Amino acid sequence: MVKKTEGVMPALDNSALSDIQEVNLSYLMLAQRLLRDNYSAGMYRLGFDSDVADIVLGLSPAQLVKLASTNTLICGFRLNDYQLLSTLGQDVLGGVLQQAHSTILMAQRSHEQLA
Amino acid sequence: MTKKSVAKEAEEILLATNMIELGARLQVLQAETSLSYDRLARLYREIRGCSPPKGMLPFSVDWFMTWLPNIHSSVFYSIYRYVDTHTPAKKSRALVEAYRLYSEQAAAGMGTPPGEEPVLSFTRAWMLIRFFDSNLVQLSHCERCKGGFIAHAHDPQQGFVCAICRPPPRAGKTRSRRVAAAAKPVAPRAVATKTKTASVVPVAERAHDASLESTG
Numbered sequence: 001m002v003k004k005t006e007g008v009m010p011a012l013d014n015s016a017l018s019d020i021q022e023v024n025l026s027y028l029m030l031a032q033r034l035l036r037d038n039y040s041a042g043m044y045r046l047g048f049d050s051d052v053a054d055i056v057l058g059l060s061p062a063q064l065v066k067l068a069s070t071n072t073l074i075c076g077f078r079l080n081d082y083q084l085l086s087t088l089g090q091d092v093l094g095g096v097l098q099q100a101h102s103t104i105l106m107a108q109r110s111h112e113q114l115a
Numbered sequence: 116m117t118k119k120s121v122a123k124e125a126e127e128i129l130l131a132t133n134m135i136e137l138g139a140r141l142q143v144l145q146a147e148t149s150l151s152y153d154r155l156a157r158l159y160r161e162i163r164g165c166s167p168p169k170g171m172l173p174f175s176v177d178w179f180m181t182w183l184p185n186i187h188s189s190v191f192y193s194i195y196r197y198v199d200t201h202t203p204a205k206k207s208r209a210l211v212e213a214y215r216l217y218s219e220q221a222a223a224g225m226g227t228p229p230g231e232e233p234v235l236s237f238t239r240a241w242m243l244i245r246f247f248d249s250n251l252v253q254l255s256h257c258e259r260c261k262g263g264f265i266a267h268a269h270d271p272q273q274g275f276v277c278a279i280c281r282p283p284p285r286a287g288k289t290r291s292r293r294v295a296a297a298a299k300p301v302a303p304r305a306v307a308t309k310t311k312t313a314s315v316v317p318v319a320e321r322a323h324d325a326s327l328e329s330t331g
Contacts, residue, residue, distance in 0.1 A: 040198055040212045044213075049201060050201065
């Protein structure tokens with residue numbers, strides 16, 4: 001498997017680290033805004049279940065900052081499925097229907113996952 | 116049970132208002148609220164500035180099976196099912212939310228020019244939910260992309276391939292023409308509306324047309 005040598009992993013330079021934290025914070029703030037504007041539509045857009053949505057909505061700014069300051073991204077890639085992604089990669093009719101396709105697959109997939 | 120709650124009535128008026136704004140016909144409002152016909156008609160005139168269209172609703176199940184409508188309705192239904200099962204918005208509230216999300220998506224990435232009514236009208240979206248409730252249609256899963264698409268109830272699920280994975284041979288024709296036209300600087304809007312006459316026909320007229328529309 002992959003060679004693993006201890007202590008050799010290069011640390012991320014500062015700008016990448018602060019980019020990650022910035023994305024985290026923007027994501028959390030966007031999530032709060034979407035949920036506050038329209039709870040149900042926000043849940044759909046974010047793919048949250050109602051427990052998570054409630055907690056995120058209740059986070060204070062200080063808590064948001066704390067959650068955001070890590071070295072990993074806290075938002076996940078929602079098309080994280082080989083088959084799904086390769087289907088979407090196919091060029092059907094010049095790609096006009098790609099968004100329709102991803103909407104259908106994503107909505108139904110998170111539906112199954114949450115159920 | 117109290118006979119008439121003012122708060123409940125206010126809620127229903129708000130719901131009806133939302134639905135009218137999205138393009139609901141009066142029959143839909145009558146089914147979804149307990150408000151009287153007169154009040155609904157008055158509300159309709161107040162919001163739209165014209166009398167509600169008369170005539171029957173589009174009742175064709177087959178319309179949902181034609182190519183582009185099938186894709187649009189499948190998008191809508193996926194959203195609706197998510198909203199209805201997972202969020203606090205249920206039934207008619209879910210319908211309103213899901214239709215808003217659908218039309219946003221239709222304008223953003225499915226080729227419906229902004230300002231034009233999306234392929235699936237609100238009334239048709241409502242009909243679709245009724246068709247599902249009465250088991251006239253089902254969600255068949257495509258064996259290539261695993262996505263669920265609308266199909267006639269009791270159609271065999273085996274070997275089903277969806278309208279996106281295997282579009283009918285004619286499907287791309289008008290669309291590619293439109294894309295080609297949009298690439299040129301000369302009035303792409305005019306061409307777009309010409310190829311999509313179906314969606315510029317007023318709702319009232321469209322309602323009478325229960326026949327199959329062109330597959331776009």
